[in-house]
Amino acid sequence: MIGRYGVTLKRLIVPAVAGGMLLLAPVASTGQEGGAEAVQPSHAIAMHGEPALPPIFQHFPYADPRAPKGGQIVYGVQGTFDSLNPFVIQGLPALGVSGNVVESLMARSYDEPFTLYGLIAESIRVPKDRSWVEFRIDDRAQFSDGRSITAEDVVFSWQLLKNKGRPNHRLYYSKVAKAEALDQKTVRFDLAGAEDRELPLILGMMPILAKHVTDPETFEAGGWEPLLGSGPYVIDEVRRGESLTLTRNPRYWAADHAATRGHNNFDKIRYDYYRDANTLFEAFKRGLVDLRIETEPGRWMSGYDFPGVRDGKVVMEELETGTPKGMNGFVFNTRRPLFSDVRVREALGLLFDFEWMNANLFGGAYSRTSSYFEGSELTASGRPASPAENALLTPFEGVVRDDILAGTWRPSVSDGSGRDRRALARALNLFAEAGWAPSNGALRRDGKRFAFEIMVRTKDQERVALAYAKSLERAGIMASVRLIDALQFERRLAEREFDMTVYFWLSSLSPGNEQSLYWSSAAADQPGSRNYAGVDEPAADAMIAAILGAETRENLVTATRALDRVLLSGFYTVPLYHAPKQWLARWSRIDHPIRNSLFGPIFETWWHKEPAP
Template sequence: MLCGLVAFCLPVLTGRDRALAAESYAIAMHGAPALPATFTHMPYANPDAPKGGRLVQGILGTFDSLNPLIVRGLAVQQMRGFVVESLMERGNDEPFTLYGLLARTVETDDARSYVTFRLDPRARFSDGQPVTADDVLFSWALLRDKGRPNHRQYYSKVAKAEALDPLTVRFDFGGVGDRELPLILGLMPVLPRRAVDPATFEETSMTTPIGSGPYRVTHVNPGVSVTLTRNPDYWGRDLPVNRGLWNFNEIRLDFYREANGYFEAFKRGLYDFRVESEPLRWHDGYAFPAVRSGEVIRDTIKTGMPQPSEFLVFNTRRPVFSDIRVRQALTLLFDFEWINRNYFFGLYGRSASFFAGSELSAYGRPTDEQELAFLKPFAARIPPNILDGSYRLPVTDGSGRDRANLRAALNLLSQAGYELDGAVLRQRDSKTPLTFEILVTTRDQERIALAFSRDLKRAGIVATVRAVDAVQFDQRRLGFDFDMIQNRWDQSLSPGNEQFFYWGREAADSPGTRNYMGAKDPAIDAMIADMLAARDRGVFVSAVRALDRVLMSGFYAIPVFNVREQWIARWNRIERPQATALTGYLPETWWYRPPQSK
């Protein structure tokens, strides 16, 4: 009986209940799905892509777990999608639309007070057993109680859940007013109840997971590599969402502990593609013979998404960063112009927005009437220049010794209770010097931190730079054990519940979340709630911009740069469709090109 698993059981839907909504093949956050019910494949996939060959993907880092659904350990993230599927699949050409995968249909009402999923009767796990409503309910309860903080947060909003029949599940939300929840549930990974022990689920494990996805784990070399083999009996290979995807017979994930060795391995052809993140390397590091001969292809892709943005993050849990005037002063002392010219060939832009380069960004835009309505209870705390859109990040003369910004920063620091004592900036009362540590893990992060440290020294501030490996960096970041780190939050065109995970008050005290700065502002939570309640795309955009203004007003992080393009290098044995998704590159749409006979 399922009632022991869920909060409590619901009655079977009556005919009147079902009349309130119709089953659908897809669901969009706002508006209607872009593709009709008769679509045959995703527009960014090649339905005629050949099957076969092997893709070797290089990954910088290591792993000690095959379970990406828990906090502990460093997991192989590719288990999601490749091995473990969700009820529905994203349409990567739309802000936030889901199409049927394990769930053949979805049903909700206008208020989105519930959602019902009807499973595809063909759906099977890799061991041949059917995917049932019982597995869905088990997965929901397991992740709600023992999963990652974001899953616990999302799934705990479900007030009631029940299997209406062996293939149908309904979730009720109890009037929480979160219109994204039907889609959040649609993205829930589904695990087989019979193969998962809840008592040990939260422990790191190299146990091969059983999923319903297109691949199975066939070999694991702990910390070094994982091999995935395409399941010839994959139940969903002919679904429209999958046509032209999952084309390689084998995918091997090779892990590298050191960045330079990682790149050298690519040059030798030891893995098939890399996403380049260093402008210096992209600018002059790809002059090796395979590039000149055309064996290695470089793709520059412009996406329709908010530009990935790097920030130097203040951990406001630390007393040294508790005063906003200190954070404002340090923002003034960061010399982007010098760093961009000397390190990055001017390839980067810079914005204070957390949704840079998109319609969701509030940077440089005045508030509209809807934004003002959202912000009214908190408007007195938001600087007028952020409200009217005139705020701009400080610009230096690019010399590395900008005097005007230095004077302005010292004035703010004086207001915060600091004064220069010779060459050292100290608190007036305690005489404690202003000093902190910048934790880094890559060469680029270290160069930026060292340049920033040099600029801070001119103000009497001592910032030490500590370089650690990727494993230690992740452990310290997840545990909020740092003063300052460089971080990036990837955003979509339909931000939702994950924003609580990034900036919400509850997340600030929950290790494993991404509220690295420790923000605890009721205005942030209020703007996220307004965003989730929006029914119209225009109202939604205004709510996100209002959130953006609140985040900018807190000076929680120093904007470092915005990445305007995706830089992908691949060996020409790997081919990709001509069409690119709104979200950018998608390796699951690529295929293997056999060597040409001579």
């Protein structure tokens, strides 16, 4: 085969390999390629270091290859949906399409911070400087209609998502200088100038769509037309806004692939949608929903006294995870003049009485969150800035507060009475510095009262927001709480039509490009991005760039901690709380492997268990 620069690329296909993987056994190449040393194909790629699993492996450690096949699982989802396309911003997509119906070039291992193993792409080639990446497509890979996946489909998917996909796709894929099919099964991406070491992995996670049936002209509109992918399931039945049923594809090309062995064990997967949390919980109690991740501690401690639990038919588990806890918080829309002053935002954070709320609403089950990367080596909380962090932050003098730089800052701690005068006094001092003062029982500036709306989407969020609004009354602040439906909530989020809302940012052990969508200046006013707070801070941009350019794990940790300090200093959220473990309840007809993954339960590895005779 003649490569991009006229260099002969030699490969030897080895068809019989244990573990169901068709790997490439490299033959030494000669000469240079694209100005870089010749690079041999690999079965996997790690963000930092080496992949944990060898070229020939049987299955991921957290999957059980002996798992029985059959039966179905029913998930309960609060909300609704009006689209089957999860790859565009238009509409609220149904869960289950990405991964189950449309799969990616490579498969992620959930036992490592960020490592991908071959799937559609049986191998990957990438030079040390990561200035390009090349994927070789498995000859067996095919879409659910039986048509083989080609390099042309990969280039088509990249182009389509770059131009019409969600903001994350547009951001990531626009960094590619050039994409081309070298032959029917080999695709190469030129990443020159991107300065993004994560980009080869991001491309490895790209969903692959079928060019022969996907219409670019209608793709961005979303809608009810099912997408054709190469995943283990196909869309079987759709009840608009109510349920989505997937059926196992009997011709799934990778059914015995090492990366999927022990996965995809149910014959059917159904997602049933419920309008409110109480109805969803009642459905679980009646056995209409098979499993439930509980997020309400009061319910976890006292709400599971029903026949299914007493009879042993419902199993309650508290599972450990090795990932950061993430940031759950009240989010300020700093685009609003009311929240443009950091002193105002800090003052509002002081008035959130976690100790009273935890004792009276949650039975003491929660811990306060004090970092965007809580519970991991990535957090800056409790750690003074290292010399390397200081070096990154030095060009942005004054952006990070001294107490946050020293690692001593914590969210305000009250006496638990619900009327802590110290917190109120500190908050009023900050308000005064920003020009706000009490007047006739109300906090005012230039005669205008301090008032805003908190937008929520669930009853649980509403309860917390109402308690917070009550505490704000002590400072003369009027906060109204508005509960809206899922569709309207997502629309207002995307269009930034809110004062304050509640949001949870999931944190990874390997932060990367998603941080740009969360916190970069470029994403601040980009519809559909997750920079809901409107962060527009050059220091945050610089720390994100350092994360993307980190060549070692140590450099990544340093840059992430520095970003954590920048975000904490900006007081863009009122940090809420997190559970020490993941609470999960399941009907005993559903079972899972003994070994959990680093990321927690991987539901693709669970199975339906026949009832005891």
